[in-house]
Amino acid sequence: EPEVTQTPSHQVTQMGQEVILRCVPISNHLYFYWYRQILGQKVEFLVSFYNNEISEKSEIFDDQFSVERPDGSNFTLKIRSTKLEDSAMYFCASLGFNMDKNIQYFGAGTRLSVL
Amino acid sequence: QKEVEQDPGPLSVPEGAIVSLNCTYSNSAFQYFMWYRQYSRKGPELLMYTYSSGNKEDGRFTAQVDKSSKYISLFIRDSQPSDSATYLCAMREYNQGGKLIFGQGTELSVKP
Numbered sequence: 026e027p028e029v030t031q032t033p034s035h036q037v038t039q040m041g042q043e044v045i046l047r048c049v050p051i052s053n054h055l056y057f058y059w060y061r062q063i064l065g066q067k068v069e070f071l072v073s074f075y076n077n078e079i080s081e082k083s084e085i086f087d088d089q090f091s092v093e094r095p096d097g098s099n100f101t102l103k104i105r106s107t108k109l110e111d112s113a114m115y116f117c118a119s120l121g122f123n124m125d126k127n128i129q130y131f132g133a134g135t136r137l138s139v140l
Numbered sequence: 141q142k143e144v145e146q147d148p149g150p151l152s153v154p155e156g157a158i159v160s161l162n163c164t165y166s167n168s169a170f171q172y173f174m175w176y177r178q179y180s181r182k183g184p185e186l187l188m189y190t191y192s193s194g195n196k197e198d199g200r201f202t203a204q205v206d207k208s209s210k211y212i213s214l215f216i217r218d219s220q221p222s223d224s225a226t227y228l229c230a231m232r233e234y235n236q237g238g239k240l241i242f243g244q245g246t247e248l249s250v251k252p
Binding site: 056 | 243
């Protein structure tokens with residue numbers, strides 16, 4: 026069964042450093058998302074991406090964040106200058122359409138630890 | 141008022157019990173309702189997906205939506221230890237590609 030793949034599974038970085046989280050969405054999917062989950066809290070929407078541009082973003086997704094689809098398969102989330110409060114699980118999701126489903130499929134996540 | 145409210149539990153039941161998990165929501169624009177299962181430090185895995193009021197059954201799982209009361213439920217029959225996980229309700233508005241809004245998640249433990 027096709028799946029969303031995320032790398033790395035765990036990223037440790039120093040405060041102020043840039044990180045890039047990578048995702049390979051399911052082939053032929055059209056919408057791509059990033060969500061995050063701070064330990065013990067709910068999964069929160071960050072950004073959605075469609076047709077090579079951001080379609081929606083949350084208040085969390087400020088100027089420190091950016092997304093890119095550099096080629097036909099990868100979807101990345103960049104945090105320019107990490108803060109301690111950026112420590113969380115980051116989930117990539119992709120959305121496919123068929124006759125009776127409209128479902129976002131999630132990757133296993135990248136655990137970001139900012140020290 | 142939070143958009144989606146879900147009792148975080150934890151909920152502990154004996155094997156074979158019927159489990160009832162619930163969410164309430166405030167946004168009447170929500171049209172699509174999902175239940176995801178999440179194991180520790182893993183990504184959410186879709187269990188059930190509904191878009192209309194009423195019941196939808198899939199094996200031991202039944203999803204129930206009451207749009208008039210803004211209330212959704214997931215029932216698990218004959219619960220198994222392997223059902224032990226966190227269950228997340230999620231919902232979104234009608235627009236295709238729209239973001240999901242999640243509940244807090246309910247941690248379920250099924251004891252052998």
